[in-house]
Amino acid sequence: MDEHIENPMPRIGDKAPDFKATTTYGDLVFSEYNKGSWVILFSHPADFTPVCTTEMSGFATRHKEFKDMNCKLIGLSIDSIHAHIAWVNNVRKLSGVLFDFPIIADLDMTVAMKYGMIMPGEATTAAVRAVFIIDPNGIIRLIMYYPLNVGRNMDEIVRALKALQTADKHKVALPLNWQPGDKVIVPPPTSVEAMEEREKSDYEMMDFYLAKKNI
Template sequence: MPRIGDKAPDFSANTTWGPIQFSEYNKGSWVVLFSHPADFTPVCTTEMSGFAVRSKEFEEKNTKLMGLSIDSIHAHVAWVNNVKKNTGVLFNFPIIADIDMKVSKLYGMLQPNESETAAVRAVFFIDPQGKIRLIMYYPLNVGRNMDEIIRVLTALQTADKHSVALPLDWKPGEKVIVPPPKTVAEMEEREKSDYEMVDFYLAKKSL
């Protein structure tokens, strides 16, 4: 099962956008790869619609979406069509038809104590270098939180860009945490700074 910091396993798959090689799809951009238990199910419909409705926000963060379930390509296309007709929402990202469970097993999306035939609600955040940066798992009966998915994606990108850490419940515009000093000289220099000092090891600043 892949872990945070691992290279994202590469794979080729048939999707609603045609055949895709994941490493090519990932090249030069972040990817949020997420699984759902089954097409034509209520919670999954709300989640996939949530990703679609907010897809512009992911695009603005140089992030591509990719869904997956253990269903055929025909079921995927029929579901996409059904949701569009009933709600006007188009699932505007590729959905992997993982009928042989190859990708689900590769990414640990199949968890036998939950289900042996349906993928759990996994979310993998993969950076442009192909490294897994954050993983979320939800059970079959609890939907994900789209605000949190976008928040942690923003946090990962902010931390990378500014070499900082993010505190509890951080949101864009709030102060960030400066990495702690590694030498006495750095500690003394920090005491002269304009950081918000809780203590020498916990300092915050605005970006």
């Protein structure tokens, strides 16, 4: 394979590339799967590998938490549907954990290429550990990339989704290390009048441009 393989990188704010794929839960069209809900699309390098098994098990054991946030999961690797099914069965037998979400069989790397998951400096035949959080309008809102040898942090993925949903609902921003229940940042004023009003408010203020409130 050419080491200079074309590898487009979708960006935050882009429409999520659509695709049709074979998965462990049947064929699906991504735009239809995404319709009306958030989606976390994530890739792993290969089936029957140790780090990937811990990660997929992590997604599976917290699947209900994602569902409760109106978020669907969908995984991907450059493996066959038969390898996926065998791995799902193997992990369920050994650990009792079922990967109860679709896993894309992307043997021809079509989806991986659309999402910039193939990074030739890391590997040309395996996807890196990518995470795309996509909103119900099909817009990419957050992207995380990890190398082959470092597992993801599931708590951070959950926190990031909650943060995005909170920011959308309340039209606010979230400070460093924000957790649900913490104060949020109010957008800075855009006029002198708004600045003066803010100075009379009960916000927690370092200065007029950095103000926090409870929600």
